[in-house]
Amino acid sequence: MELIQGIRERRSINFFESGRELSDDQLRELLEVANLSPSSFNLQPWKVVVVKDPERKKVLRQCAMNQPKVEEASAMLIIIADPRGVEENLEKMIESWQQLGYMKPEMRETTIGMIKTLYGTEDSLKRKIFAAKNASLFAMNLMLAAKGLGFDTHPMDGFDEDCVKREFGIPEDKVIPMLIAVGYLRPGITLLPRAFRRALDEFVRFERY
Numbered sequence: 001m002e003l004i005q006g007i008r009e010r011r012s013i014n015f016f017e018s019g020r021e022l023s024d025d026q027l028r029e030l031l032e033v034a035n036l037s038p039s040s041f042n043l044q045p046w047k048v049v050v051v052k053d054p055e056r057k058k059v060l061r062q063c064a065m066n067q068p069k070v071e072e073a074s075a076m077l078i079i080i081a082d083p084r085g086v087e088e089n090l091e092k093m094i095e096s097w098q099q100l101g102y103m104k105p106e107m108r109e110t111t112i113g114m115i116k117t118l119y120g121t122e123d124s125l126k127r128k129i130f131a132a133k134n135a136s137l138f139a140m141n142l143m144l145a146a147k148g149l150g151f152d153t154h155p156m157d158g159f160d161e162d163c164v165k166r167e168f169g170i171p172e173d174k175v176i177p178m179l180i181a182v183g184y185l186r187p188g189i190t191l192l193p194r195a196f197r198r199a200l201d202e203f204v205r206f207e208r209y
Helices: 003-009 024-034 054-063 085-100 105-119 125-149 161-168
Strands: 046-051 075-081 152-156 175-183
Touching: 003 125, 024 125, 046 054, 046 125, 054 075, 054 161, 075 125, 085 105, 085 125, 105 125, 125 152, 125 175, 161 175
Parallel strands: none
Antiparallel strands: 046 075, 075 175, 152 175
């Protein structure tokens, strides 16, 4: 699907075709494309828990305000923002930059110092914001990739984060910006027209606020 068309046609779907599965290969392709998302210093501070098992989806539904689409979707993706992405990925990122010619070896320590200064300590609010905004870039890329691959999605903010962490073994220091339902629109459902969008002059300013 052509990119601009995909952006214009992507919708958040509430009614999924229950029982229609996505294969592991389909999900891997989706996640591999999504993983091309940009991130600050290419640190990629995200993780994903894929939930396909019907019994596990029942558990997740209870953490997500009992929303039926959690069980009806082919798969649920728990998007995790990882504040420790800096520590986990920094060396690999630096090595890649050096090998590919993005950075000279003598800039290594300066770059590492800049990153640690910019994003603060592991437990800081600054670090959580860093992780959440980059994981959200990944999530949007995933939803557009899904559209291009012929799937439908719905990003979900209505859930109990503590419940999701507890039931799915997610460490307390992680942040869950959203859940994403992935699957296919239920046959026979006609989507309503796209809802209200602000005119550009309501939110765009040039040069200053």
